[in-house]
Amino acid sequence: MRPLTLILVTAVLFLRAQVSPAQDQPAPTAPPQTEGEKAGLLERVIANQKKNDEAQAIYERFERQESRKNGPAAPPELKISRAIPAGTGVDHVPVGPDGKPGDLAAYRSEMEKLERSLIWAAADGRAQRDAYDKIAKKQKDRAELIDATRTAFLYTFAGRELRADRVLVKYTMEPNPAYKATSRATSIFARARGTVWIDEAAAQLARVEVEVTDDISVGGFLAKVYKGSHLMQERYEMAPGLWFPSYAQYDFDGRRLFVSFAIHERTFYSQYRRIGPPKEALAAIRAELGKLHTAAGDP
Numbered sequence: 117m118r119p120l121t122l123i124l125v126t127a128v129l130f131l132r133a134q135v136s137p138a139q140d141q142p143a144p145t146a147p148p149q150t151e152g153e154k155a156g157l158l159e160r161v162i163a164n165q166k167k168n169d170e171a172q173a174i175y176e177r178f179e180r181q182e183s184r185k186n187g188p189a190a191p192p193e194l195k196i197s198r199a200i201p202a203g204t205g206v207d208h209v210p211v212g213p214d215g216k217p218g219d220l221a222a223y224r225s226e227m228e229k230l231e232r233s234l235i236w237a238a239a240d241g242r243a244q245r246d247a248y249d250k251i252a253k254k255q256k257d258r259a260e261l262i263d264a265t266r267t268a269f270l271y272t273f274a275g276r277e278l279r280a281d282r283v284l285v286k287y288t289m290e291p292n293p294a295y296k297a298t299s300r301a302t303s304i305f306a307r308a309r310g311t312v313w314i315d316e317a318a319a320q321l322a323r324v325e326v327e328v329t330d331d332i333s334v335g336g337f338l339a340k341v342y343k344g345s346h347l348m349q350e351r352y353e354m355a356p357g358l359w360f361p362s363y364a365q366y367d368f369d370g371r372r373l374f375v376s377f378a379i380h381e382r383t384f385y386s387q388y389r390r391i392g393p394p395k396e397a398l399a400a401i402r403a404e405l406g407k408l409h410t411a412a413g414d415p
Contacts, residue, residue, distance in 0.1 A: 149273050149285070157285065160319035162266060164359070166259055168320075168351075171358050174397075176200040178215055178387045179208070184380040200230060200401075203237025203394040204247045215387070224408045231401050238394040261301060268295045268305040277313065284313040284322050307332050320359040323350045331370075341370040354388040361385050 149157075179199050182192040197208040198215075209226045210218070217223030237244065271287040278284070289310045297303040310326035328345040345368040354360040361383075368379040391397045 154271065154273060154287075157314060157316070157319055158266060158271065161314055161321055162262055164318075164320050165262055167357075168359055169255070169258065169262075171355075172360055173201050174390060174392050175355065175358075175360065175388050176391045177360070177385050177389070178211070180384040180386075182382045185378065200391060201397065202230060202233040203397075204244075204251060205233075207233060220408070220411070224405070227401060227405055227408065231398065231405060234394050234398040234401060238398055257301075264298070264302050265305070268292055268297075268302060271312075274311070276316070279313075279322065282318075282322075283316050285316045287312050287314070304332055306330075315359075318353065318359070320353070321351055322359070324348065339370060339372040341368055345369055355390065360388055 177199050179195075179197050181195045181197075183195075184192050195208075195210070196213060196215075197210050200207050200209060207226075207230045209223065209230065211223070212218040237247075268291065269289045270292050271289055274286040274288050276283055276285055289312055291306045291309065295305070297305065307328060307330040308326050309329055310324060312321065312325075313323040314320065315322045325348040326346065328341060328343055330343050332341045333339070334341060347366045347368075348364070349361055350363040351359045352362045354362075362385055364381075364383045364385075366379060366381045368377075370377055391400055
């Protein structure tokens with residue numbers, strides 16, 4: 117269901133470790149936006165969101181994922197990992213609740229696998245070029261989805277709120293009846309509505325909530341996500357000028373073929389750190405492996 121999740125997150129405008137999502141407070145009274153001000157802000161948000169997406173490919177992070185696949189009453193499955201970009205994908209290296217390796221030997225083995233992945237990703241061969249071409253195609257498709265949300269939805273100014281000392285502009289988001297979908301992906305926009313919060317000074321997406329308003333067929337009608345499914349995401353400035361997710365929650369119900377499924381997932385993101393493209397990341401991982409070998413007493 118990840119492709120659907122990507123589309124729905126994109127649909128909402130371009131579409132801290134273990135802390136609950138921030139609660140916004142009403143901001144001091146301010147004049148409503150004009151249509152020109154709203155249009156200008158949304159265009160800047162679109163441009164910034166594209167930059168965020170591109171930059172996230174060179175930033176590592178820690179993830180704490182709590183998931184329930186059989187309903188909200190089921191015991192959660194917990195995964196804590198260090199998510200490290202590896203050129204053509206992201207490696208998830210398991211760590212303990214404190215963010216440190218639980219089993220040093222197992223951790224070193226995972227880091228050695230990552231080193232091999234980065235060696236491959238840093239090479240210049242036909243296989244690598246083909247892999248990067250596929251990634252570029254996906255990025256282009258996502259950028260087009262981001263652009264489409266500008267006309268696929270109607271954004272209604274709903275006020276301003278404070279998050280800490282930052283002013284967020286709030287909009288409700290409804291499908292635009294005049295919008296003509298250009299693909300199966302963009303046709304999903306007609307079946308979603310939500311609310312978005314934008315940091316006004318930074319022109320960055322700060323928070324989004326989306327609800328599925330009608331059943332959505334996926335994968336040539338082999339699967340379906342039911343009406344009422346919901347997602348939300350919060351974002352903060354994690355590096356100068358770059359806003360990445362700090363928290364995401366997905367509550368999807370549906371069926372695959374004739375089998376019902378339920379996905380209830382919360383993920384906390386923290387400790388973003390620039391690790392760079394493959395060659396740069398490879399140098400950093402090798403330096404870390406050298407320290408691990410020393411700590412283990414290897415010759």
